[in-house]
Amino acid sequence: MRFLADESCDFAVVRSLRAERYDVLSVLETCPGAEDRYVMELAEREGRVLITEDKDFGRLAYVEGAFNVGVLLLRFPAVARDKLCKTVVRLVKRRGKELQRSFVVLQPGRIRIRQLWKG
Numbered sequence: 001m002r003f004l005a006d007e008s009c010d011f012a013v014v015r016s017l018r019a020e021r022y023d024v025l026s027v028l029e030t031c032p033g034a035e036d037r038y039v040m041e042l043a044e045r046e047g048r049v050l051i052t053e054d055k056d057f058g059r060l061a062y063v064e065g066a067f068n069v070g071v072l073l074l075r076f077p078a079v080a081r082d083k084l085c086k087t088v089v090r091l092v093k094r095r096g097k098e099l100q101r102s103f104v105v106l107q108p109g110r111i112r113i114r115q116l117w118k119g
Contacts, residue, residue, distance in 0.1 A: 004043040006052035016085035044069040070099045080108040
């Protein structure tokens with residue numbers, strides 16, 4: 001499974017997924033400051049699930065619906081940040097295939113997966 005971590009994604013998540021041998025490309029490392037549309041296009045072009053903490057990607061996915069890529073939106077408040085990395089890794093290990101072509105919202109104690117794209 002391949003991922004693209006948006007700049008808004010806590011870099012600890014990138015490190016945790018890489019430690020588990022997942023292929024994670026980071027916008028922060030490769031194209032800092034890239035616009036959201038470019039980030040979505042990059043994820044789609046490379047067949048990567050986008051990991052972000054930026055709700056604007058929901059607008060791109062739902063309203064424009066032009067992208068055929070999975071989006072994992074992380075919604076962890078400061079009081080739960082210590083559980084973020086373990087929760088993301090657990091989700092990827094247990095339900096990774098469901099992340100592709102879906103919009104996923106991951107919160108402490110809650111996962112919402114909505115398949116958006118068919119194909």
